[in-house]
Amino acid sequence: MAEPDASVLDAVASALREARLVVVATGAGMSRESGIPTFRDALTGLWARFDPAELATEDAFRRAPARVFGWYLWRRKVVRAAVPHAGYDAVVALERFVPHVVVVTQNVDGLHRRAGSGRVLELHGSLERFHCLAARHAYPAEAVAEPLEDGEVEPPACPHCGSPIRPGVVWFGELLPEREVAAAWEAAARCGVMLVVGTSGLVHPAAALPRIARDAGAMVVEVNPEPSDLSSLATVVCRGPAGAVLPALVARLEGPA
Ligand code: BV8
Secondary structure, three states: OOOOOHHHHHHHHHHHHHOOEEEEEEOOHHHHOOOOOOOOOOOOHHHOOOOHHHHOOHHHHHHOHHHHHHHHHHHHHHHHOOOOOHHHHHHHHHOOOOOEEEEEEOOOOOHHHHHOOOOEEEOOEEEEEEEEOOOOOEEOHHHOOOOOOOOOOOOOEOOOOOOEEEEEEOOOOOOOOHHHHHHHHHHHHHOOEEEEEOOOOOOOOHHHHHHHHHHOOOEEEEEOOOOOOOHHHOOEEEOOOHHHHHHHHHHHHHOOO
8 A cells, every 4th residue: 555645744744743732543443453353344253243333232241241251352362462563653752752642542452552652541441451240340350361262251240249240341332431531532622633543433422533623723634544434524634554654754753854
């Protein structure tokens, strides 16, 4: 896939140089080049016949707890084996050129943190956290062993209330974590540039962030090999994969202004 036009990358690089606050808003496409399937990618194995949006609900967990819990442990295993690609390192490197960089991610894989980004807001939670269904009693992740084989895994019971333990992610129909939402919405309204990387823009309320930034006068830059629901409101579109576009941007910042 060809690299985006040099003048486009130059325009974005000069805006990044001017910015005091840059928000990097990422979705599943950011993790693709690290071998993690996106929500659009069909599921494999035991879960092949399910739509992810169906499995990622409290209702699905109540109906088939072992199937859903097994799916999340399989995803955790895949993520633990993944390595953040050069695009993640570029997001970390941005912190050397911009006073404030805030990563706002829909991803539950923890790769931004693992890559070393300083400020990461996980809007949809994390595969590395667990709590009980009834009362959200925290449950130690280390107590949830990696299954020997992929498949159904009966969730443990909460030692406090006996209700089943579930992954610390935000399921469809559930509210996002307040602190992260407040910080993300505030950063979106104050940023000079928002890099929107690897999201189809279909899931709300996260999909509202680029519009908040745009309406506040920020340059909104879409990084995605394909058009998305957000392409129309982007100021600039970089049609390419995160693993190529983000390092190309940082390379321009490292070069002479
Ligand atoms: C809520 C955690 C209040 C779990 C996830 C307004 C309008 C319509 C619907 C709604 C609305 N408001 C609320 C809703 C309902 C719903 C929603 O948005 N539904 C959608 C599907 C229509 N939202 C909710 O339920 C939210 N909660 O609103 O609560 C409420 C409460 C009660 C009743 C009403 C409201 C909660 C949403 C969070 C759900 N949890 N994840 C888990 O992971 O298992 S969502 C999950 O799916 C991800 O976190 C992510 O958010 C989403 C997947 O989307 P993307 O990340 O964009 O990925 P996708 O696969 O779609 O696209 C990948 C993109 O990458 C593509 O564009 C592709 O081209 C690109 N790409 C591919 N390769 C690369 C690349 N880009 C760059 N480089 C590459 N190499």
